[in-house]
Amino acid sequence: RKEVEQDPGPFNVPEGATVAFNCTYSNSASQSFFWYRQDCRKEPKLLMSVYSSGNEDGRFTAQLNRASQYISLLIRDSKLSDSATYLCVLQRTGGYQKVTFGTGTKLQVIP
Amino acid sequence: GAVVSQHPSWVICKSGTSVKIECRSLDFQATTMFWYRQFPKQSLMLMATSNEGSKATYEQGVEKDKFLINHASLTLSTLTVTSAHPEDSSFYICSARPTGQAIYEQYFGPGTRLTVT
Numbered sequence: 176r177k178e179v180e181q182d183p184g185p186f187n188v189p190e191g192a193t194v195a196f197n198c199t200y201s202n203s204a205s206q207s208f209f210w211y212r213q214d215c216r217k218e219p220k221l222l223m224s225v226y227s228s229g230n231e232d233g234r235f236t237a238q239l240n241r242a243s244q245y246i247s248l249l250i251r252d253s254k255l256s257d258s259a260t261y262l263c264v265l266q267r268t269g270g271y272q273k274v275t276f277g278t279g280t281k282l283q284v285i286p
Numbered sequence: 287g288a289v290v291s292q293h294p295s296w297v298i299c300k301s302g303t304s305v306k307i308e309c310r311s312l313d314f315q316a317t318t319m320f321w322y323r324q325f326p327k328q329s330l331m332l333m334a335t336s337n338e339g340s341k342a343t344y345e346q347g348v349e350k351d352k353f354l355i356n357h358a359s360l361t362l363s364t365l366t367v368t369s370a371h372p373e374d375s376s377f378y379i380c381s382a383r384p385t386g387q388a389i390y391e392q393y394f395g396p397g398t399r400l401t402v403t
């Protein structure tokens with residue numbers, strides 16, 4: 176089983192729609208979770224960290240479910256500029272603290 | 287702030303030659319830099335962790351003699367792809383972690399697209 180799994184999509188949604196992505200992970204030692212955004216042929220950029228209590232940043236809400244080992248990202252009122260690939264990222268505990276990227280979920284917001 | 291540059295942004299080279307990619311943190315010091323590779327429609331794969339003044343730590347399956355990493359200063363790490371082959375064609379991205387900050391505080395360079403013919 177892959178350490179991080181995401182539905183690659185694409186998710187094609189109309190402007191203004193609400194869309195949610197999930198990301199499952201297999202290593203229970205993973206302690207820190209993040210969502211990154213990557214535009215085509217560009218570097219990833221940190222979108223938000225994911226906390227156990229859930230966190231919200233404007234139209235974006237991230238949730239962590241440790242019992243079921245998944246994190247989620249909810250985007251409300253989708254904008255055309257939200258079109259990108261969203262990468263789920265995990266960081267393990269321990270001295271090495273390796274960071275692992277998911278393959279990403281592609282979102283296409285349609286006018 | 288927290289800008290990371292990479293040079294070159296794209297390069298085409300012939301099979302068998304070597305290519306050097308530079309990663310610079312422009313406005314902060316980075317004791318640790320990371321080198322990733324991304325093939326089309328795949329995730330970023332960590333190749334190695336580069337620490338200033340010491341040997342890089344390579345991920346399993348990454349040949350250290352083929353991918354030479356040098357982190358000679360707190361603002362510069364280089365990745366040299368030696369004896370490049372077409373299968374090395376990929377998007378190489380570096381990231382830099384500001385000294386003293388948590389590992390997730392890493393800032394990515396714009397990437398280098400390598401094509402080996």
